[in-house]
Amino acid sequence: MKTLPLNKRGIPASRLVLGCMGLGGGWNREPVTEEHIKEGHEAVEAALQIGINMFDHAxxxxxxxAEKVFGAVLKERPELRESIILQSKCGIKLAEPGESSNVFDFSKSHILSSVDGILSRLGAEYLDILLLHRPDPLMDPEEVGEALRLLKESGKVRHFGVSNMSAGQIKLLQAYSDEPIIVNQLEMSLEKIFWLDSVVSVNQEAWKDQCLPEGTIEHCRLENIQLQAWGPLAQGKYSGRPLGDEEPEAVRSTARLVQKLAEEKGTTPEAVVLSWLMTHPAAIQPVIGTVNPKRIAACKDADKLELTRKEWYDLYVSSRGVRLP
Structure with a gap:
């Protein structure tokens, strides 16, 4: 496996990240319960047991x-804080009752107040990494740069990154900030392969509208920006989740191939799915979204498993459902 760009920057991040979106129960106003905190402890411990030291929030x-639950875990295990890497995201304002849509907000005031809220819920003095969650069409890059400067100078955030952004958007932000953008978190999995189709489908009419903006992966590799994959397990489609009749044959055949490879290699389907991402030379860092301890444990072989070039391409083409040009 390639060295993570984060490691090259002196940040001792693990190859896998635990995504904490599933902590705290439903997306509602109901209070955090003792059962939620118990689930948080179990998820964190399961992650630590397989070598994960990085935890992703928003x-x-x-x-x-989710942050409140994690904060409760840290309060009961304060020794953990200095041995883990905490990452969170801001920039999305969820729709309230009566409102028709979420909105995105990269204003200086929103970024600064969001970080204060994040730190309060986590019970932490600083974030290791803050990501800007989704591109805001009304973004003023100079205003964002000023917010990042203030957060760094105050000691509230040590490093910065983005999520769901193209090379052009990252370059625009970077032009107005002295703080390097060190992470780009994208949806990447055996199901979401547009980032690969951007590479193999150059000058291919059939795929021109189904690709990541050209040069995004390449820019991140050139600038030592850590590519993180959200949704890397594709909600379990290839690792044992029952598939409904609506699932296309490409999903079914790929799930069968994943299972076959797992059996041949004496490992789990989860490890195969994650290893497929991690085989890519960009040193992709999967952010596993499950907080189920058994599923977390099933990911433990991902960074040890080796796929041949043929196995990697067999999985890619199977998921694609169309032969390569």
Whole structure:
């Protein structure tokens, strides 16, 4: 496996990240319960047991309850804080009752107040990494740069990144900030393969509208920006989740191939699915979204498993459902 860009920057991040979106119960205003905190402890311990030391949050996850649960875990295990890497995201304002849509907000005031809220819920003095969650069409990059400067100078955030952004959007932000953008978190999995189709489908008419903006992966690799994959397990489609009649044959055949490879290699389907991402030379860092301890444990072989080039391409083409040009 390639060295993570984060490791090259001196950040001792694990190859896998635990995504904490599932903590705290439903996306509602109901209070955090003791059962939620118990589930948080179990998920964190399961992650630690397989070598995960990095935990991914967002201020909107279960409307702030995910961070509150994690904060309760840290309060009961304060020794953990200095041995883990905490990452959170801001920039999305969830729709309230009567409102028709979420909105995105990269204003200086929103970023600064969001970080204060994140730190309060986590019971932490600082974030290791803050990501800007989704591109805001009204973004003023100079205003964002000023917010990042203030957060760094105050000691509230040590590093910065983005989520769901193209190379052009990252370059625009970077032009107005002295703080390097060190992470780009994208949806990447055996199901969501547009980031690969951007590479193999150059000059291919059939795929021109189904690709990530050209040069995004390449820009991140050139600038030592950590590519993180959200949704890397594709909600379990390839690792044992019952498939409904609506699922296309490409999903079914790929699930069968994953199972076959897992049996041949004496490992789990989860490990195969994650290893497929991690085989890519960009040193992708999967953010596993489950908080089920058994599923977390099933991911433990991902960074040890080796796929051949043929096995990697067999999985890619199977998921694609169309032969390569």
């Amino acid at each position: 201020d909107i996850y279960t409307r702030g309850k």
